[in-house]
Amino acid sequence: MCLAGETTTPLLITLETYEAQLNAQRLAAMGHESVVKQKRKTWMKSSASEQAAAVASELPSEVKSAIKKLHSLAAAGNEDAVFAAAEMELYGKYGTAVSVDAAYTHYAQLAELTGNATAHYMLGFLHGTGLGNVTVDNGRALLHTTLAAVQGHAAAKATLGFRASAGIGTSGACSDALEHYGSVARDAVRFYHEGPPLGRHLPGYRARLSDDRGGVFGVRTGALALHRATTRAAFGELLEAHQHSAAQGSLRAHVTLADLFYHGHRFAPRDFGAARSHVTAVIARLFTRAGGELKAASKAESDAAAQAAGFLGVMCLRGEGADADLGAALRWLTIGARLGHATAMNALGSMYRDGTGVAADPARAAALFKQAAEKRHAGGQVNYALHVMRAQPDEALGLLRLAAESGHVLAHYHLAAVYAAQPGESACRMAVASFRFVAEHADWLHSPLAAAEAAAARGSVETATVLYMQAAEMGYSVGQLNAALLLEHPSNALSSAGHSSLAHVYWTRAANQNVADARTKQGDAYYYGRGGVAQSYERAAAAYKLAARSEANGLAMWSLGWMYENGLGVSKDFHLAKRWYDQSLEANPEGRLAVHASLARLCLRYFWAWAKGEDVGEAPLFFAPRVEKERKEEEEEKQSDHDDDDDGAQPTGVPAGSLGESVFFIVFLLAAAWMFLPFR
Known part of the structure; x- marks a missing residue:
């Protein structure tokens, strides 16, 4: 819904300008973590009325006046003002605190006034999660989300797709999930093709907040844990080393930096200008001014020449780093294809297929696609598969499956279309899985992840929590992981307001999507009886076993050892306790102190039980029982x-x-x- 109504435009300009300044200040303040922590600590000790007064006292007079006027217009029924007020309250915009209950009131008002799709979607989200004092009601959540989806709201359709596939508040019918995810995927692919030649770039890296500390439980806690935390400083050092090598004339460093800036990184946003400068540095070294290839002195130089020509051709074709130049694109892609660069072959094939800057030649396009496919280029595999789909369907399906394994969204989309046309539950499930992949990776139209990451980066914990929860309700595993982490954050007002049980919900959903460490967190909740669940040693042991066997999680193994040692949720068994302690040490050598202490205690308990004549099992502690x-x-x-x-x-x-x-x-x-x- 457009917010720029006649009476709200000046107010919103004032508020958005202040919001931009405020976000810049927050990002700068994140460099002074101790100051942020102290402010948070003081904030959490104050009451709700004191917090509101503190916020009001810090706002500039013109911002206070704009917010007051906005509320007056909302109370008078101005649709734009109602929407703006709801967004401000839910996301804590313009320096205000998050107020879920006030946001719910305004969304409900807007839904009643106009049937606005976003308002219905938000009402469904709030009833589905129970944020604030909103009642959890899956029926009303499904109703409002459906009302938004029938109006074409992409996030609502993605949410319904996940709910149907997971059986949350629904019958779990595959056909329902297929309908919703299929609709989202079709819109995404249509938007993909509306971009430059070869399609739009997919959204960037989805950051897991746990990576900042090397995993949910820290580094080296299991086979799937990181060996070091991902930090901006470490990335900066690596980037500086490559830039130094490039300055010294390293062709490999130039190509690496071109690839980095072209595709982007969590700590290095996509920069076509920088990518192009590194490509042209290689071109200047290995080609004449007329584009003639110089004699390569080594295979490394030949490979660099092929990559640089392909890169430059694609950027000229798409208009990246400079205006599009179809003549230059044709020249450099032809050179790159001749040198064996698969990306150049696929891009040149698309020019001949579509008649872009050259006379259409389907036969030559097919030959180029085939050459790219033979080099295992995912785009070439998809394009050649589509070319031979009718004549050679088996070969086409094989190529689409190979491209899908590489994560190509068009391969998943076309595979899903094939599966959806086949009868049976199994084919339906495969179609849903592929459509869902498209919906979650080609998600320009509905993903809240970029806004959530920006909020987390500037320290807006509550705002990031709300946005990650929206992603979690759509089925994003990274949204479920990050929402669970933030809901356990000690300074999160949403967590302190009695929503800690939501963290357990998201840990469970993330565990069901095989997110590392989520199953162990689920086990912890059952073991300690926290997160709104009743204590159950049996369920805790079952969760730890899954984490230990499927993830080789060292903490889960240690927890199982403790439970077998004490007979909690399982029969007491000293030998199995020792076995799990030993495996924990193998999975996580960093925990040797805790494991050795546990083994020493286990030895003493075993000897004491044996001396008292108690049952200690059939096998001695340090000797494995025979198979x-x-x-x-x-x-x-x-x-x-x-x-x-x-x-x-x-x-x-x-x-x-x-x-x-x-x-x-x-x-x-x-x-x-x-x-x-x-x-x-």
């Missing part, structure tokens, strides 16, 4: 020996060597006591 098959084979072999000679037989059911192992264990403990206990 049942091996034990049966050994018993059969002994039985055969017994038939030949009764003198060497042992009693049935007594594992060989158990007495010697027990004696060894007792001697070991006595020796340890003699070495470490302070005898006087």
Whole structure:
């Protein structure tokens, strides 16, 4: 809905100008983390009325006046003012605090006045999550979200698709998920093709906030955890090293930097001008002014020449870093294709297919697409698959599957269309999975992730939480992970307002999407009975087992060891406890102190239980029990020996060597006591 109404335009100009200044100040303040923490600490100790007074006292007089006028217009029923007030209250804009209940009131007012799609979508979101004092009501959430979706609201359709596929408040019918995700995917692909030749660039990297500290539980906590935290400083050092190498004339460094700036990075936004400067530096070294290729002295120079020609051709074709130049694009793409650059082959093929800057030649286009596909270029695989789809459907499907494995959205889209036309639940599920991939990766029209990342970067915790929760409700795993993390943030007012149970919901949903460490967090919630769930050692043990086996999570393994040692949620078993402690150490060597302390305690408890005559299991603590098959084979072999000679037989059911192992264990403990206990 357009906000620039006749009476609201001056107000919004004033407020948006102040918002831009305020965000810049917040970003600058993030460099002084101690100041931010102290302000947060003081803020959280104050009451709601004190917080409101503090906000009002810090606002400039013209901003206060604009906000007051905005509320007056909203109360009078001005649609634009109602919408602006709701957005301000939900996202804490213009220096105000987040006020979910006030936002709900204004969204409800706007939905009643006009049936506005965004208003209905937000009402569905608030009823689905229960933020503020809004009642959780899946029925009303589904109703409002559907009313938004039928008006074409992309985020609402994505939310309905996820709810249908996950069975949240719905029957979980695959056909419903297919309808919603298919609609979002079709709109996304249409928007993709409306961009420059070869389609729009996909949205950038989706940051996981846990990466800033190396994972949810820190670095090296398991096989899937990072070995170091991702920091801007570390990236800056690496970038500086490459820039120094490029300044010294390294062709490889120039090509690497061109690729970095062309595609962008979390800590380096896409910069076509910088990418083009590095490409032209390589061109100047390896080509004549007329575009003739100089004799390459090495394979590295030949590869750099091919990449630079392909890069420059694509940028000339798309008008990136300079105005589009179809003549230059044709020249450089032809050179790149001749040098074996797959991207150049695919781009040149698209020019001949579409007749862009050259006479259309479908046969030559197909030949170029085939060459690119043979080099495993995803775009070439998709284009050649579409060319041969009718004549060679099996080959086309094989190429689409290969391209989909590389993450190409058009490959997923066309695969989904093929699966959707086939009968059966299995084909429907595959179609939904591919349409969902398109919806979540080609999401220019509905994703809140970019705004959420910007809010998190400037320290606006509550705003980032609301935006990540919207992404989570659409099914984004990164949204579920980040929302759960922020809801557990100690300075988050939404968390302190009694919404900690939402964190458990998002950890569970993220775990169901195989997000590393989320299953362990789910187990923690059941173990301690927090996050609004009842304590259940059995459920905690089940969650830890899944995390330990599927993720090799060291913390989950240690937790299982503790539970087996104490008989919590599982039968007490000292041997299994030791096994899980040992595996925890293998998965996470950084936790050796905790594991060694646990093993020492386990040894003492085992010896004490054994001395008291309690059941400590069949196997000695430091000796693994034999596999049942091996034990049966050994018993059969002994039985055969017994038939030949009764003198060497042992009693049935007594594992060989158990007495010697027990004696060894007792001697070991006595020796340890003699070495470490302070005898006087």
